[in-house]
Amino acid sequence: MDVTIRPARAEEHDAVGALTLAAYAADGTITAEHPYAARLLDADARARDAVLLVATDALGAVVGTVTYVPPGTPFAEVGGPGEAEVRMLAVAPDARGAGVGRLLSDECVRRARAAGCDAVALSSGSWMTAAHRLYERLGFVRTPERDWSPRAGIDLVAYRLRL
Numbered sequence: 001m002d003v004t005i006r007p008a009r010a011e012e013h014d015a016v017g018a019l020t021l022a023a024y025a026a027d028g029t030i031t032a033e034h035p036y037a038a039r040l041l042d043a044d045a046r047a048r049d050a051v052l053l054v055a056t057d058a059l060g061a062v063v064g065t066v067t068y069v070p071p072g073t074p075f076a077e078v079g080g081p082g083e084a085e086v087r088m089l090a091v092a093p094d095a096r097g098a099g100v101g102r103l104l105s106d107e108c109v110r111r112a113r114a115a116g117c118d119a120v121a122l123s124s125g126s127w128m129t130a131a132h133r134l135y136e137r138l139g140f141v142r143t144p145e146r147d148w149s150p151r152a153g154i155d156l157v158a159y160r161l162r163l
Contacts, residue, residue, distance in 0.1 A: 001057060001058075001063075001095065001098040001099065001100070002057065002058040003055050003056065003057060003063065003064075003098075003099070003100055003103055004055070004056050005053055005054070005055050005103055005104060005107045006053065006054060006056070007047075007051065007052065007053060007054075008043065008047060008052040008053065008054045008062075008065065010047070012043075012054060012062055013043035013044050013047060013052075014043070015062055016043040016052065016054060016062060016065045017040065017041035017042060017043040018041065019062060019063075019064070019065060019090055019092055020040045020041070020043070020065055020088055020090040021037055021040045021041055022090075022092065022093065023090035023091055023092065023093065024036075024040055024090065026093040027125070027127060027128060028127070029125060029127050029154075030125075035151065036150075036154070040088065040090075043065075046067045046075065046087075046088065049073060049074040049075055050067045050068060050069045050070070050073055050074070050075040050087065051067065051068040051069075051070070051111070052065065052067055053065065053066050053067070053068060053104060053107060053108075055091075055095075055100045055103060055104055057095070062092075063091065063092045063095040063098075063100055064089075064090060064091040064092060064095060064100040064101065064103075064104050065088070065089075065090050065104070066086060066087070066088065066089045066090070066104040066105070066107070066108060067086070067087040067088045068084065068085075068086065068087075068107070068108045068111050068112075069084060069085035069086070069087050070084055070115065071083055071084055071085075071117060075087055077123060078121050078122065078123045078146045078148070078158050079119075079120075079121040080119075080121070082117055082118040082119070083117060083118060083119045083120065083121045083160070084108065084111065084112035084115065084117045084119075084120050084121075085120065085121050085122055086105060086108045086120060086121075086122040087122070089101055089104055089105065089122075089131065091104075096130075101131070101134050102134060102137075102138070105134065105135070105138055106138070108120060109138070109161065109163070112163060113163050117163060118162070118163060119160050119161060119162045119163055120140075120160070120161045120163065121143070121146070121158065121159070121160045121161075122135065122140070122158070122159050122160075123146070123147070123148065123156040123157065123158045123159075124156060124157055124158075124159065125154065125155070125156060125157075126155040126156065126157050132157070132159075135159045135161075136159075138161065139161050140159035140160060140161045141159065141160055141161070141162075142157065142158070142159055143158045143159060143160045144157070144158070145158075146158030146160075
């Protein structure tokens with residue numbers, strides 16, 4: 001698949017939010033009724049308070065998204081000083097397995113290196129095993145001391161890539 005990674009455009013935010021929720025819903029844990037769904041749909045906030053990136057296919061359709069979080073910004077959750085974060089990585093269900101998630105992750109790592117960060121951190125749903133395999137292939141290492149639970153029934157596991 002021919003994919004381009006770039007910042008999301010304002011007119012794409014609704015589609016990006018819908019794609020993010022659809023990707024999470026495809027994993028079977030987060031549904032449209034889930035309390036986190038509103039956060040996933042709010043691409044405007046991610047673009048305002050972090051860096052909202054999209055992956056587009058050869059026809060310009062959005063097939064994936066990720067939020068790159070510089071250290072100390074409002075979307076930071078598990079990163080320490082000097083650590084950027086990857087948040088809300090989502091690939092359209094019909095584009096999975098084509099390397100879109102890897103390209104989006106690679107762009108976050110590239111941005112963190114360019115910014116002089118020491119590491120990239122992230123947390124991922126304990127049920128997102130395909131994402132965990134991707135992060136491990138990219139060199140991320142589990143950091144169980146950073147695991148956390150934002151609410152009952154949602155367990156997040158943490159990873160870190162030293163740069």
